[in-house]
Amino acid sequence: KAGVTQTPRYLIKTRGQQVTLSCSPISGHRSVSWYQQTPGQGLQFLFEYFSETQRNKGNFPGRFSGRQFSNSRSEMNVSTLELGDSALYLCASSWGGSPLHFGNGTRLTVT
């Protein structure tokens, strides 16, 4: 069974630009969650989607948004990028109360 796939693996953007990250969950998993990971803050919850609906949202500004499609694939978007947005963005999927299964992330660098 294929794992969680995130694309792209690496991105370099400049301040003020926007970026879209993609996540394909494990087949059959309907819940997709997004996390931001930085050395100082650890894993911070961004939002979670289930059946195309945002179920939970973390404490991030409105520049961070996401969506989920009918096939459970998800995207997150960050607008007006800031230097502090540089991080590893992780997507995780789950179903039926199973533990989260993470992808290998997208490393975003904002210059």
Add this chain to the structure above:
Amino acid sequence: EDQVTQSPEALRLQEGESSSLNCSYTVSGLRGLFWYRQDPGKGPEFLFTLYSAGEEKEKERLKATLTKKESFLHITAPKPEDSATYLCAVLSPQGSGGGADGLTFGKGTHLIIQP
């Protein structure tokens, strides 16, 4: 607010030198505690779920235990390939039971095993 504190932040051991990592938590009515392993440049990989005090789980050189206030990840006779960051996360009753809802992660313990 649920809190998860992992200690130590970093640990360097010699190959074969056993030790334990700690995960202390404050949550009322714990619904589950999870351990993950994360290698550099990769996402966290699920290791164990513990649900109640006294429960233990084992996998190769790793054993996870749970009390009412903390969990330990015991590493017996570690090898260099056990080097990684180990994360724990707790699931609170506020969660609806799925995905990341009600889940709080610690900042991890960075473990280095020297040959």
